[in-house]
Amino acid sequence: MPARSNDFQAVVYFIKKNLAADATVTESAQLRDRVTGQLREVDVVVSGHMAGHPMVIGIECRGRSRKDAVPWVEEMRAKHDDLPTDRLVLVSASGFSKAAVVKARHYGIETVTPGQPIADDGPLARFRHPQVEFRDVTHDRLVALHGTVELDGQPHTSELTPDHVLFAADGAELGPLADLVRRTFDGLNLRSAVAAARDGDQYLVIDVTRPRLPQPASGPIEVYLRRESGPPHLLALRGLRIVCASRVDVRPVQLAAGELQGAGFHGAAFAYGSGQVAGVDALVVFTHDSGREHLSVRFTDATGVTTDWSADPESQELVPHTPPGEVRRLERSCGTLGT
Incomplete structure (x- = not known):
């Protein structure tokens, strides 16, 4: 997958993918504009059924440091008016202005914002402080065989x-x-x-x-x-x-944590952080849903190509979603994650 998304978009993608077990979740999806016939990129698209009817939800994300205002709501509404999406969800890392929320509600657009940091007794409380390490291991020489x-x-x-x-x-x-x-x-x-x-x-x-x-x-x-x-x-x-x-080489990773409020996210608790493993950028995303914890990892190599991995629920070993050749290359180049 080309590296077209920022970290926050990837976090939203992993959260929705882990929550939407019966739906198809696609990041950086290409949807055709009904007017121009051109393909338009949508940050995250969720395709499934609701009450027995097919439903396509478009999710647009922004990770800016300031609140998003009315112009972004209007821009996204105009964009999706000509796309085959049934519902539009806007996710802003810093929230929305009051006028933007009113405008979005008027047009039936859902606004989602990360909530306050997870409480000490929350499901991901252990991620309030650095609990994840990136480890690079380099083998220098063979010392002994017995x-x-x-x-x-x-x-x-x-x-x-x-x-x-x-x-x-x-x-x-x-x-x-x-x-x-x-x-x-x-x-x-x-x-x-x-x-x-x-x-x-x-x-x-x-x-x-x-x-x-x-x-x-x-x-x-x-x-x-x-x-x-x-x-x-x-x-x-x-x-x-x-x-x-x-x-x-052991490097603790600072994690940001919070909750995504809004219909379809169910107050999903999440924590994420990023760093480098053996020269490869790594984004780690934890989500919590119905008593289960999910771990997703995205590696981005020097050429900008990304590969996604998820932890097996039983063994917690990372399972790649990549072609076999790319899997072996990453296994050779990357160290391990520890929590």
Whole structure:
């Protein structure tokens, strides 16, 4: 998605998307003008059904520091008179003048403004103060490798090198241990390790139980080391410890919090903040609805391309809404989020 929206528009988009479970929510939607035939951009469009009838709601957002006045209401009314929207909602970060509210009400336009900061006992009270960290992790070099095998019925751990050759159970050579280490870092969930790391230079320790290598025909298989002393025989690799010299940069993120009042938002509690992770701009949005908390993240790279992620309700792992190639690129470039 091209980077056409500001942070506040993205916050409104994520809030509405999390609330409108049965509707289609599109940011920076392109709707065709009935008079000119040209496409016009609408900040957020919600398409669904109300009382069994199709309904298209257009939402326009402004994140200015001063209250919005009558001219913006009139401008948006004129714009949407020629667009296929059934209802118009105007969202202003700083509120509306009294005259603007009167004008909007006269034309059936809904005005929505963030309310007061969330109270100490509110559903997102913990976001009144910085509770989110952006963490960048940079791997400098491989320090040590230790493998555990079963030898004479007992676990035995020894130091390995990236050049150690791995084998399949049938004795087929699979390649060097370095390949397994690289695949481990590509596919391993480093969330816990990075979240527990201290700020600054350190050793990052990754423990892998029963490491496996993917094979095109059979899927992941167990790997073996070959013992050369005595009659050569294979020993299953039961565990692998990878020690890397790394640097972890921890940056607390200040969050703004409040509530969106107005029909369709149900007093939605929200908190958001932004910063950089590995040189990529990141916007984090928390919303709270019916006792459930939602986490959405937007990354914007150096070229201005944005990708949206949301946290899985059970695992809280970020699930990307991006093509596989872009997902892998972001996974390599970005660190982790901690709350």
